Amino acid sequence: MGRYFTHYWTGQTLDFNPEGGRIGHTAGNRFRTRNIGRGDRIYILNIRSGKVYLIGALTAASPPLSDSDARTLLGEHIWEADDHLVAIPGTDSILRHCREITPAILSQVRFLSVGGQHPLKYKSDGTPDPQSIRGVRELTSASAMLFDGLLDEDSESGSFALLEEIYPSRRETVINRLYRNRAIVTELKTIYNDTCQICSTRIMFRNGSTYSEAHHIRPLGGEHLGSDSLDNLLCVCPNCHVKLDYFSISIDPEKLTVSEGHFLNLANIDYHNQKVVSS
Secondary structure, X not given: OOOEEEEEOOHHHXXXXXXXXXXXXXXXXXXXXXXXXXXXXXXXXXXXXXXXXXXXXXXXXXXXXOHHXXXXXXXXXXXXOOEEEEEOOOOOOEOOOOOEXXXXXXXXXXXXXXXXXEEOOEOOOOOEOHHHOOXXXXXXXXXXXXXXXXXXXXXXXXXXXXXXXXXXXXXOOOOOOEEOOHHHHHHHHHHOOOEOOOXXXXXXXXXXXXXXXXXXXXXXXXXXXXXXXXXXXXXXXXXXXXXXXXXXXXXXXXXOXXXXXXXXXXXXXXXXXXXXXXX
């Protein structure tokens, strides 16, 4: 059984990782010293204006990769750091900037360190102490279950909370809440039988089930405002999904596998490719 850790993302890291993608990868400088390995689960946190947010989570596919190895695997457009963790396919959550961890849940969170279990520290004004969640800290299994419960609720609701009043000291953004259409994702995966349109990979588990992911060519969140429609979706494997999310590979319509009845909006593909060039 793996262990459980929190990992802190700064506001700059959030800017680098647009809302709505999947957290297939994270980078830092303390994973190796914490002896993180395959099967360990990482919960990514951020704190703003006295509130703690669960950005997402992943389960590590291997011990930390070096920066050069990570760039070989994922491309050059990744956060620069000493250590990189890549997710086991299917264990990474959707990236949300505004998934708040309520005070009631925070009061139950416990960290493991020398001397046993320790709660989150608070400042004199009653708000969480940022220093107590920065870095890489080990969690109890019960605390991990609380975080996974938040991720499960988010997945089941299908809600897509966009950036709302983030970093008020720098800017204030209010965007209407959107809802993702799960039906078209199911339709897409059925059309391609869970086979990646980019590299033709088809992941099959021991029980015979297959796995794929849906990628929005023009992302829904942040500055992109893509549409949640079939003509803006590709059926892809997790590896290609990470590369597409980071704009580290372009999309060649001539090399894509496209089935009859799946019409792609070429303007969205042009938008993606322009982002690759400018990144």
